[in-house]
Amino acid sequence: MAEALKRPGGELASRPLHFFWVVDCSGSMYGEKIGTVNHAIQSTIPEMVDAAKDNPNAQLLVRTLKFSTGATWVTPTPVNVEDFAWDDLDAGGVTDLGKAFEMLAAQLTIPPMSDRALPPVIVLLSDGQPTDDYKSALDRLLHLPWGKKAVRIAISIGQDADDDVLQQFTGNSELVLQANNPQALVKMIKWASTAASLVSAPASRPKDMDELPEANDAPNATNAPLVLDMNNIPDPGSVGANDVW
Structure with missing residues (x-):
């Protein structure tokens, strides 16, 4: 995938597309929730590889950041999706979301x-509420050029998740995906892992994207916004009362 894409008049080298999993590993995620996350992300890696092959202009690089009491890079440096391996996460501690944003x-x-x-x-x-001061770190993140341009999706796990905070992160209530049971969580993870990074929808470009030098200086600027097809967000489905987290 790192090879140049040949086209009339020259070659276009693939450009890095960084994909970040940012996972709540606080104590409330213990058990079925974190187990479902581990299984779903592990099983979706081959789908990410296949989707990346369909977009030779992009070199998909993946990293995992976990947060609970503090935050830690599980993947210290970006890894090509073909070489990415998911390390199962454990849960325990508080919800230092601000540290993750920082x-x-x-x-x-x-x-x-x-x-x-x-x-x-x-x-x-x-699946919960931040236990540290997340606002200043989120504000810094959203004021960075790459923070503004990023495709930001949140998966709200269970009924105790703070959707207001997650909407502050995404800037769009439609991109706070509800997962109140294992089946819905698997659906949302699989959709986010592929559609989110590799569907090009220029009409969804942030209004200020053209003002950013990275977009204007790109060798193929029309290919820069890899964003979302909002019509394809999966339905979480209906479940019985006993199946809801």
Whole structure:
């Protein structure tokens, strides 16, 4: 996938597309929730590989950031999706979402981001309420050029998740996906892992994208916004009362 794409008049090298899993590993995720997350992301990796092959202009790089009491990069450096392996996560501790935003923001500057990169994709999974001061870190993240341009999706796990906070992160209530049972969580993870990063929908471009030098200087600017087909967000389905988290 890192090979150049040949076209009349020259070659277009693939451009990095950074995909971040940001996973709540607090104590309330213990058991079935974190087990479902581990299984779903592990099983969707081959689908991400296949989707990446269909977009040779992009080099899909994946990382995992977990947060509970503090936050830690599970994947210290970006990994090509073909080489990415999911490490099962454990749950315990509090919900230091602000620390996760702080560590994420530190990776969305140039460097370490390349000025040739495509808009990054950030998928945040959480089932609770932040236990630290998340607002200042989120504000910094959303004021970074790459933070503004990022495709930001949140998966709200269970009925105790703070959807207001998740909507502040996404900036769009439609991109706060509800997962109140294992089946819905698997659906949302699988959709976010592929459609979110590899569907091009220029009409959904942020209004200020053309003002960003990274977009204007790109060798193929029309391919820069890899964003969402909002019509294809999966229906979580109906479940009985006993199946709801």
